[in-house]
Amino acid sequence: MAHFFLGWLIAGLFYGLIGGVSFGLFSGFINSGFAVSQYYTLRFFLYRTNCLPWKVVPFIEYCTERLFLNKVGGTSVESCNKSLHN
Numbered sequence: 001m002a003h004f005f006l007g008w009l010i011a012g013l014f015y016g017l018i019g020g021v022s023f024g025l026f027s028g029f030i031n032s033g034f035a036v037s038q039y040y041t042l043r044f045f046l047y048r049t050n051c052l053p054w055k056v057v058p059f060i061e062y063c064t065e066r067l068f069l070n071k072v073g074g075t076s077v078e079s080c081n082k083s084l085h086n
Contacts, residue, residue, distance in 0.1 A: 046052040063069045
């Protein structure tokens with residue numbers, strides 16, 4: 001009798017683990033998929049209205065070379081160079 005319950009316990013733990021991991025991955029993909037679709041939709045509209053180029057990284061590097069932005073670590077920040085404002 002104990003062997004019977006042990007089998008059901010192991011099967012329940014196994015199916016619970018598989019179901020929990022599957023549900024977690026599915027809901028994570030659903031939620032992050034919505035954010036990714038919003039991100040690319042915004043990028044598309046900004047590109048179509050000529051507000052931002054499609055390839056943003058070369059644009060940021062171009063702005064850094066022209067001293068519109070300064071590199072600090074791995075990020076770029078707005079430059080406050082007074083000679084640009086005159």
